[in-house]
Amino acid sequence: MKLTYDDKVQIYELRKQGYSLEKLSNKFGINNSNIRYMIKLIDRYGIEFVKKGKNRYYSPDLKQEMINPKSFIPLSTRCNLQNP
Template sequence: MTKLSRQDKIDIYNSWKHYGKSSKQLAKEYGVCSGNLRYMLSLIERHRLKILDKGHITYSVEFKEAAIKRVLFDHETSYRVSLELGLPNQGTISNWIRNYIKDGYNVINHKKGRPTHERQRQANPGASKANQRPRTRELEAYCSDRIRKKIRRLGLSKN
């Protein structure tokens, strides 16, 4: 799926609203999923074009918890709740619910992206054992000889 620009979204909405093009036809024309396109059209229809000006939003734990409770306990559909809250994707609440159940029915804001470099080192115990192996005198002598040889070569190239 291609990422649509703001202008593309406005053009799609205008084609759908004013020229009567179907969402399937527009999805094929712009190379996007028709279900996601229908959600976007419903979102713009409900919140107008100002919804397109929203950037990346980090939602609070309380906001997520309220949305999850509306779906799980008040038996509202996740699609409807997503539209009312103006979430950028209809699958966002489903992801929140999955993480809510996985985390023992607690809402936790998970950090995005890859773990930091230190965490990667701690997660790989095999690499730390390789660095902590005992060094023998023979190995140290061999390494010292290699270092001296490199220094001599570097010294010769400068002259």
């Protein structure tokens, strides 16, 4: 099951209130070790860390241009990449 940001916050708060990993695991349908790992990440980096960032969008034309060997040099220059 994929967790929402609100689910993650709720899991974190319930764990800090003393709920067991097993109880949280059963309630949210995820593995104990995943909950433990998420709690450690939040403790270390803060609650905002578990917020999912937006994925970058690359147009199909740009993707095709990236895999075309003839366009490698101009594309790398345009994208400000180092020459290999």
